[in-house]
Amino acid sequence: MAEITMTQALNLAIDEAMAEDDGVFCLGEDVSAKQGGGVFKVTAGLTEKYGEHRVRATPISETAIVGAAVGAALAGQRPIAEIMLMNFVGVCMDQIVNHAAKLRFMSGGQTPCPIVIRTTTGVGVGFGGQHSDMLEAWFAHVAGIHVVTPSNAADARGLMRSAIDANDPVIFIENILCYGLKAEDPGKGYRVPLGKAAVAKEGSDISLITYGRTVLDALEVAGELEKEGISVEVIDLRTIAPYDEETVLASVNKTGRALTLHEAVRPFGTGAEIAANIQEKCWDKLKGPVRRIGGTFSAVPFASHLEQAWIPTKEEIVGQIKASVGKD
Amino acid sequence: MAEIDRDKLLDIYTRTMKVNRTDEKFRELLMQGKVAVMYYCVRGQELVSAAAMAALEPQDYVVCTYRGQGEQTAKGIPMEKWWGECLGKATGTCKGKGGTMHITDPDTGIMVTTGVVGSGIPIANGLAMASQNNGDGRVTLVSFGDGAANIGGFHEAMNMAQLYKLPVVFLCQNNRYGEHTAYADHTDSPTIAERAAGYGMKGVRVDGNDVNAVYPAVKEAVDRARAGEGPTLVEAMCYRMMGHFFGSDFSYMPPEHIEEMKKEDPLPKLRKVMLERQFTEEELDKIVADIDAEIDAAVQHALDAPLPDTDEIYKDVLEEVN
Numbered sequence: 001m002a003e004i005t006m007t008q009a010l011n012l013a014i015d016e017a018m019a020e021d022d023g024v025f026c027l028g029e030d031v032s033a034k035q036g037g038g039v040f041k042v043t044a045g046l047t048e049k050y051g052e053h054r055v056r057a058t059p060i061s062e063t064a065i066v067g068a069a070v071g072a073a074l075a076g077q078r079p080i081a082e083i084m085l086m087n088f089v090g091v092c093m094d095q096i097v098n099h100a101a102k103l104r105f106m107s108g109g110q111t112p113c114p115i116v117i118r119t120t121t122g123v124g125v126g127f128g129g130q131h132s133d134m135l136e137a138w139f140a141h142v143a144g145i146h147v148v149t150p151s152n153a154a155d156a157r158g159l160m161r162s163a164i165d166a167n168d169p170v171i172f173i174e175n176i177l178c179y180g181l182k183a184e185d186p187g188k189g190y191r192v193p194l195g196k197a198a199v200a201k202e203g204s205d206i207s208l209i210t211y212g213r214t215v216l217d218a219l220e221v222a223g224e225l226e227k228e229g230i231s232v233e234v235i236d237l238r239t240i241a242p243y244d245e246e247t248v249l250a251s252v253n254k255t256g257r258a259l260t261l262h263e264a265v266r267p268f269g270t271g272a273e274i275a276a277n278i279q280e281k282c283w284d285k286l287k288g289p290v291r292r293i294g295g296t297f298s299a300v301p302f303a304s305h306l307e308q309a310w311i312p313t314k315e316e317i318v319g320q321i322k323a324s325v326g327k328d
Numbered sequence: 329m330a331e332i333d334r335d336k337l338l339d340i341y342t343r344t345m346k347v348n349r350t351d352e353k354f355r356e357l358l359m360q361g362k363v364a365v366m367y368y369c370v371r372g373q374e375l376v377s378a379a380a381m382a383a384l385e386p387q388d389y390v391v392c393t394y395r396g397q398g399e400q401t402a403k404g405i406p407m408e409k410w411w412g413e414c415l416g417k418a419t420g421t422c423k424g425k426g427g428t429m430h431i432t433d434p435d436t437g438i439m440v441t442t443g444v445v446g447s448g449i450p451i452a453n454g455l456a457m458a459s460q461n462n463g464d465g466r467v468t469l470v471s472f473g474d475g476a477a478n479i480g481g482f483h484e485a486m487n488m489a490q491l492y493k494l495p496v497v498f499l500c501q502n503n504r505y506g507e508h509t510a511y512a513d514h515t516d517s518p519t520i521a522e523r524a525a526g527y528g529m530k531g532v533r534v535d536g537n538d539v540n541a542v543y544p545a546v547k548e549a550v551d552r553a554r555a556g557e558g559p560t561l562v563e564a565m566c567y568r569m570m571g572h573f574f575g576s577d578f579s580y581m582p583p584e585h586i587e588e589m590k591k592e593d594p595l596p597k598l599r600k601v602m603l604e605r606q607f608t609e610e611e612l613d614k615i616v617a618d619i620d621a622e623i624d625a626a627v628q629h630a631l632d633a634p635l636p637d638t639d640e641i642y643k644d645v646l647e648e649v650n
Binding site: 023054056059061062066068074076094095098099103105110111112242 | 451
């Protein structure tokens with residue numbers, strides 16, 4: 001089978017869903033053919049196939065975009081809204097948190113809100129403080145939302161199909177640095193279930209729990225440490241919330257050690273929640289404290305050496321793992 | 329403008345009185361201490377919501393606010409379900425999980441009641457967008473107050489609705505107060521309706537206390553929307569005769585203004601119109617008596633109804649996790 005990039009994977013998944021269900025449509029800034037099919041080209045070619053009503057280029061109006069997605073979902077459609085960059089979700093948090101997330105519950109189950117909010121972010125592309133944040137913890141803290149992020153093209157295709165299928169809101173985070181990653185195309189109709197983590201690499205000494213772009217770092221580090229006799233199990237959460245607790249706990253119960261890793265800043269991050277849960281539920285199996293690695297607690301800087309210093313480094317991951325297993 | 333036909337007038341009268349009697353009953357229960365919940369009184373605004381709901385078809389969608397009793401009861405939510413929800417009972421529209429500020433009843437077309445000022449406006453666009461996408465011919469009406477016309481979402485939604493010519497009607501019930509702040513203290517533009525021009529949209533301002541003004545204006549807006557001619561912003565001038573919520577201080581409302589506005593009370597005005605159109609006192613009183621009896625039965629049903637099971641807090645959070 002041919003290889004596809006993550007951009008192509010997402011495009012294929014959306015295209016398939018639109019072909020199968022007239023209720024699936026896209027809306028967002030610059031998404032239609034006139035503007036080139038989205039700033040990262042994820043929706044390229046869809047206007048030509050499905051028309052401008054189903055690929056709606058919107059004004060720069062994040063609240064109106066998500067509000068419209070919510071309303072259309074209440075009427076039985078399955079909108080895919082694009083918020084061009086994750087930092088802009090602050091503009092439309094009311095619609096996401098007060099409405100999309102709660103309308104199923106507050107209506108006693110009468111009005112589910114099946115929307116997908118696609119958004120992009122990522123540190124390492126020189127976008128500076130207002131275009132680079134990973135804000136998944138904001139959403140993970142609100143009941144009623146799935147938060148999903150793929151680390152590879154195949155998962156991207158499968159997770160996007162499942163996100164569109166889901167009868168609840170999904171925040172779908174696309175890391176800009178992952179768009180070009182290639183994988184073998186898993187083919188039409190491929191789905192990766194929401195809420196199911198992948199054991200990206202099996203290991204026996206420590207569980208490294210991560211998601212998104214940092215999965216790549218985790219796998220690289222795990223490969224290097226293997227040569228030094230340290231066996232790292234890498235868990236790619238894929239769905240950040242609600243996350244696959246079963247897979248995480250099973251792994252930690254096996255290895256007895258855990259390290260959480262994410263690009264988002266460390267304080268109050270999702271790693272803190274996972275670490276706390278592991279301490280509570282695997283206490284008798286733990287051989288040491290659960291460790292956490294996250295981005296620096298500052299705005300993401302612009303200058304490339306500062307930006308690189310901001311991101312969790314492979315040296316830091318190696319250092320934490322060695323400290324954890326007592327080989328530092 | 330053609331005269332409103334008698335059947336429609338009777339329909340509007342019935343809906344108006346249903347709103348009014350429900351409001352009176354709610355305040356009575358609160359004053360008697362029989363219920364203790366948040367309630368946003370609609371006294372003075374009954375006609376606007378009743379006439380607007382009478383301009384819609386049963387399948388049309390409505391989005392309203394926490395002060396949405398008028399739209400909800402006038403659109404036809406069964407009274408037992410409505411009261412059940414307001415009293416937090418398992419028999420309510422939302423199993424007691426929404427409450428007075430979050431009434432949803434898709435069977436009646438009440439799709440969202442939002443507790444966040446102005447937030448329903450962008451959502452109404454989405455309902456209308458779905459109708460435009462699938463060609464179901466439905467119109468969406470969103471009701472909000474003058475205070476809501478100052479949030480960003482209002483402006484974003486107006487622009488988007490006009491851009492796409494969505495089948496939506498924006499009904500601003502200008503009751504002269506945004507929570508505790510008088511219109512002149514929160515807005516310097518003379519009217520809300522004139523803002524429509526800024527989006528290329530049709531905007532009209534009408535006397536919300538006059539059935540012969542408010543019904544035709546909303547009806548025309550609904551007809552335009554259904555015909556694919558796009559949205560209309562209708563500003564209906566009315567007056568919130570009480571404080572922001574039941575029991576709240578309203579010393580910021582000048583007593584002389586309240587007295588002045590009482591002369592504009594839509595209910596005696598509507599009754600006068602009805603009598604002029606040869607409805608009899610007896611007919612009109614009978615309608616009110618029937619409504620009262622229906623409300624009394626519904627309230628009793630709700631008072632007697634069971635509370636939701638505690639397990640409900642875990643349900644309807646996410647379908648996939650339930």
